[in-house]
Amino acid sequence: MNRDDLIATALAIADGEGLDAVTIRRVAQQHDVTAMALYRHFPDKDGIFDAVIERLLGQVHIPDPDARPWDEQLRELLSGLVAALRPHPNAATLVFSRILASTPGRDITERTLALLCDSGMPVEQAAETAGQTLSSLVALVIAEPGRTNGPEPDEAAAQAKKELLLALPADRYPHLVAAADALSHCASQETYYRRGVDLIVTGMRGAPARTA
Amino acid sequence: MNRDDLIATALAIADGEGLDAVTIRRVAQQHDVTAMALYRHFPDKDGIFDAVIERLLGQVHIPDPDARPWDEQLRELLSGLVAALRPHPNAATLVFSRILASTPGRDITERTLALLCDSGMPVEQAAETAGQTLSSLVALVIAEPGRTNGPEPDEAAAQAKKELLLALPADRYPHLVAAADALSHCASQETYYRRGVDLIVTGMRGAPARTA
DNA sequence: ACCTGAACACCGTTCAAGT
DNA sequence: ACCTGAACACCGTTCAAGT
Numbered sequence: 500m501n502r503d504d505l506i507a508t509a510l511a512i513a514d515g516e517g518l519d520a521v522t523i524r525r526v527a528q529q530h531d532v533t534a535m536a537l538y539r540h541f542p543d544k545d546g547i548f549d550a551v552i553e554r555l556l557g558q559v560h561i562p563d564p565d566a567r568p569w570d571e572q573l574r575e576l577l578s579g580l581v582a583a584l585r586p587h588p589n590a591a592t593l594v595f596s597r598i599l600a601s602t603p604g605r606d607i608t609e610r611t612l613a614l615l616c617d618s619g620m621p622v623e624q625a626a627e628t629a630g631q632t633l634s635s636l637v638a639l640v641i642a643e644p645g646r647t648n649g650p651e652p653d654e655a656a657a658q659a660k661k662e663l664l665l666a667l668p669a670d671r672y673p674h675l676v677a678a679a680d681a682l683s684h685c686a687s688q689e690t691y692y693r694r695g696v697d698l699i700v701t702g703m704r705g706a707p708a709r710t711a
Numbered sequence: 712m713n714r715d716d717l718i719a720t721a722l723a724i725a726d727g728e729g730l731d732a733v734t735i736r737r738v739a740q741q742h743d744v745t746a747m748a749l750y751r752h753f754p755d756k757d758g759i760f761d762a763v764i765e766r767l768l769g770q771v772h773i774p775d776p777d778a779r780p781w782d783e784q785l786r787e788l789l790s791g792l793v794a795a796l797r798p799h800p801n802a803a804t805l806v807f808s809r810i811l812a813s814t815p816g817r818d819i820t821e822r823t824l825a826l827l828c829d830s831g832m833p834v835e836q837a838a839e840t841a842g843q844t845l846s847s848l849v850a851l852v853i854a855e856p857g858r859t860n861g862p863e864p865d866e867a868a869a870q871a872k873k874e875l876l877l878a879l880p881a882d883r884y885p886h887l888v889a890a891a892d893a894l895s896h897c898a899s900q901e902t903y904y905r906r907g908v909d910l911i912v913t914g915m916r917g918a919p920a921r922t923a
Numbered sequence: 924a925c926c927t928g929a930a931c932a933c934c935g936t937t938c939a940a941g942t
Numbered sequence: 943a944c945c946t947g948a949a950c951a952c953c954g955t956t957c958a959a960g961t
Contacts, residue, residue, distance in 0.1 A: 623898070624906070630854055678824060698911070699914060746935080756936095
């Protein structure tokens, strides 16, 4: 048993059964050890979550600056973040409060800030926008249509949700009924995330108060 | 003791001490009643959270359609949602999984979908975009700089966070250091949320695949 | 150095019982 | 109809004790 394996176990439980299923006792048990043994590796339960997020963000590749326009470079960086979070939607919630608390998270934020400043934004606005941007990407992952707490896509749950929408009064909710399918499951995750990142990057391109 | 007061109590505890502090036993105790009495009003703990979100979303005013461009009308609707969530950042997390599960949430989504369709988007794309948009607004509230679990802004915590950023190596994190202030607390919440909503609305205006 | 047993103060939830 | 007591199977965390 080592720290890394414990982190992996915590993440695996979160992926498979949701964050609430991650308990110190359960992580410990999976390593044939008592709950108290984990306190040698983490200060408390939150420390486990901190480590999980640090590991997750550590997988994000941060591209070196190049000659392309800032928005292309930013799209690449943000796509990398989304790609790292996508497989772990249950853990994504933990990112909100932890981006600036981990080294990889700071690296991602620093690079995002740099690119926004390249675009001509004053650094204060860039800070605000960077926070909003990174948070919105996390939200994208959390809210992916058809997501459940389970590991593989739960077709039955998605179908149930869809039928609930289809059963709504069509005169009051014409669009919800028409969009029942798209609201209850993702036709293409690639499209969903590409458009999601585009939504944010396009928004930043149009941001006013730019000096350049 | 009635259902509405119980919901208000749960929300107040969440606002003051975070979601984890909301326990059935504690809500009950505040009404001089045992925990089991709450099961007359809610099926389980999640049912309390469902009711909290329903109440929160119920306060959102949904403007009637008018002659203005779709993006202006949408901005008004989304601003209303943000205004309702802002005072309750700790509870905002609960919205992700519950927008389509409550009547007011469905009303908000229906109207958002309608306006996006007005813009010329096919309904499937509108569904995707509406979900991303509403989720991003929730993220805005959750990630508001300087936010803590407490009710009033915790100046000490914000200051500590700021100094942590200022202590970073300036050669590796020049922008984080320069933006330490803006990253650790909100200079103007009005500006933060106006720009946040603008980011999203501008992103939607620029979305391709539009037929109109 | 690393782990454990026992204990403490909590949880959500069930169910038979009270008035 | 509405509430309770007692119980069950869990939690996170502390601390003295083991090897």
